[in-house]
Amino acid sequence: MALVCDFRVVGLVQTNCYFLYNEETKEGIIVDPGDNADLLLSYMEKKELQIKAVLLTHGHFDHIMAVPEIKKALNVPVYASRVEKEVLEDPMANLSLQLGRSGIRIEADRYLEDGETISLLGEEVRCILTPGHTVGGMCYYFPKSGILFSGDTLFQESVGRTDFPGGSMKDLVRSIREKLFVLAPATKVYPGHGLTTSIETEKMFNPFAVE
Numbered sequence: 001m002a003l004v005c006d007f008r009v010v011g012l013v014q015t016n017c018y019f020l021y022n023e024e025t026k027e028g029i030i031v032d033p034g035d036n037a038d039l040l041l042s043y044m045e046k047k048e049l050q051i052k053a054v055l056l057t058h059g060h061f062d063h064i065m066a067v068p069e070i071k072k073a074l075n076v077p078v079y080a081s082r083v084e085k086e087v088l089e090d091p092m093a094n095l096s097l098q099l100g101r102s103g104i105r106i107e108a109d110r111y112l113e114d115g116e117t118i119s120l121l122g123e124e125v126r127c128i129l130t131p132g133h134t135v136g137g138m139c140y141y142f143p144k145s146g147i148l149f150s151g152d153t154l155f156q157e158s159v160g161r162t163d164f165p166g167g168s169m170k171d172l173v174r175s176i177r178e179k180l181f182v183l184a185p186a187t188k189v190y191p192g193h194g195l196t197t198s199i200e201t202e203k204m205f206n207p208f209a210v211e
Helices: 037-047 067-074 081-087 169-180 197-203
Strands: 003-008 015-022 027-031 050-055 078-081 110-111 117-120 123-129 138-142 145-149 188-191
Touching: 015 037, 015 050, 015 067, 015 117, 015 169, 015 188, 027 081, 037 067, 067 078, 081 110
Parallel strands: 027 050, 050 078, 078 110, 145 188
Antiparallel strands: 003 015, 015 027, 117 123, 123 138, 138 145
16 A cells, blocks of 8 residues: 655744655654644544654754654654764754754664665665755655655755755755756655655756756
8 A cells, every 4th residue: 555645834934744654554654743742643643643763854943843752752763864963962053042942952763874775664765865954964765655755955946045054055956966856757755844846847947956
């Protein structure tokens, strides 16, 4: 049975938190639980999901704020890029201090390498390091289902900001062209903000990344 992808928009900057799950077995994963843990947990309970892992595309506060509560409630492993470790653990680097709070620090249970393959939901998932928005941004590619979680690397006809510490427009465009645009054209792209798109559409219409 094909995997189902659903989402909830959470937090101050309208971040997409995704739920990818097998509708038959109810096994699933969460991508970027950025805030509103109660809302996310309520959704999981309603759908009777058995969450197996949390995937983080990068370490900015709006993608990680609900991680502690989710992890406490579900006791599931958190995955992130090894290169992003410092951003996750540093409230200044992950921008959470800008909220006027004490900041947030996240430690992943498993740090991933560029090109590493992991098994989730009966599929092989390719971990693709895409620096540019942050130094350790990581996209997750499910080739069997034709799904890419692109975080704040690639948006519908746009790209992530590069004016935060560690950002680089040159690196971001290179990441998109060399690592994402080589994927199957029909791949559905689920970005960290905004609407779903596809690799084919972005190769034709993205004004930042087309040559």
